[in-house]
Amino acid sequence: MELTFRLADDGADLPTLVALYDAAARWMQDNGIAQWKPGEKDTGHFRRRRSDGEVWLAESAGRLVGAFELWWQDEPAWGPQPPEAGYVHRLMVNRDRAPSGTGRAMLAHAEQRIAEAGRAWSRLDCVSSNPRLRTYYEAAGYTVVGEQPFKEGAGGSKYAVTLLEKRLER
Numbered sequence: 001m002e003l004t005f006r007l008a009d010d011g012a013d014l015p016t017l018v019a020l021y022d023a024a025a026r027w028m029q030d031n032g033i034a035q036w037k038p039g040e041k042d043t044g045h046f047r048r049r050r051s052d053g054e055v056w057l058a059e060s061a062g063r064l065v066g067a068f069e070l071w072w073q074d075e076p077a078w079g080p081q082p083p084e085a086g087y088v089h090r091l092m093v094n095r096d097r098a099p100s101g102t103g104r105a106m107l108a109h110a111e112q113r114i115a116e117a118g119r120a121w122s123r124l125d126c127v128s129s130n131p132r133l134r135t136y137y138e139a140a141g142y143t144v145v146g147e148q149p150f151k152e153g154a155g156g157s158k159y160a161v162t163l164l165e166k167r168l169e170r
Contacts, residue, residue, distance in 0.1 A: 003105050008055040008067070014043035017055065020067055024092045035127045035159060041090075049089075054113070058098075058106050065098035066091070068106050070113060077125050077148050077161060085121035085165070086114030107140055115168045122168055125161035134162050142166045 008017060018041060025036035049055050049069045058066040067090070074087040088110045093102050111122045126133045128147060138144070142164035149160045 002060060003065070003099075003102065003109075004059050005056050005106075005109050006059070008046065008050060008057050010047060010050065013055075013057065014046050016064060017041075017046045017057075017067055018043055020064065020092050020094060021090065023094065027095060033127070033130055035130065056106070056109065056113075058102060058109070060097070060099055060102070063097055064094060066093040066102050066106050068092065068110060070110055072117075074123070074125075077163060078123060084119055085123045086110065086117060086119050088122060088124040091124075103136075104140060111166065111168055115170055118170075120168055120170070121165050123163070123165045125163050128160040128162045134164070137164050140166070 008014070021036065021041045022038040025038045025040065028035050029037070046055055049071070053069060053071040055069050056067060057064055058068075069089040071087040071089055072083070073081065074089075075081075078085075078087070088107065091103060091106055093106075107122075114122050122142075124137065124142065125148065126137060128134075134144070143166065144162055145165050146163040147160065148163060
């Protein structure tokens with residue numbers, strides 16, 4: 001499997017990201033996972049993520065097979081933190097096109113980017129009601145460090161999340 005990575009642009013990439021998100025959300029709904037909903041994220045969301053973080057696209061044979069967001073802070077989930085981590089969000093895989101291992105390759109790319117930025121930790125969260133996803137991240141070397149319960153109107157997640165982190169090699 002040969003994947004290439006590039007930063008998303010503000011042009012044609014934004015609608016493509018929305019379509020990828022919506023497809024992932026439909027897959028979750030079809031598989032009984034109460035997390036993302038189609039139509040929740042629009043081009044404005046990905047434009048904002050680009051302005052205060054990074055949005056990466058994964059391609060194989062010139063076709064989009066996945067994407068993820070990389071944030072440099074995440075106070076709603078993690079609270080105020082020193083600048084020691086990067087936060088991986090919205091790891092999305094095109095299930096019709098992505099070669100096996102695409103998700104792990106995207107995680108590895110995020111971790112490399114975080115380490116290159118001089119940060120020692122890769123952090124992420126996953127919906128607490130999905131033990132399969134938690135197991136996936138643990139198998140990738142992440143350790144559970146806490147839970148963030150759903151708090152109505154708190155500006156954070158719309159569901160309870162498990163917080164995970166991984167110490168990076170520099």
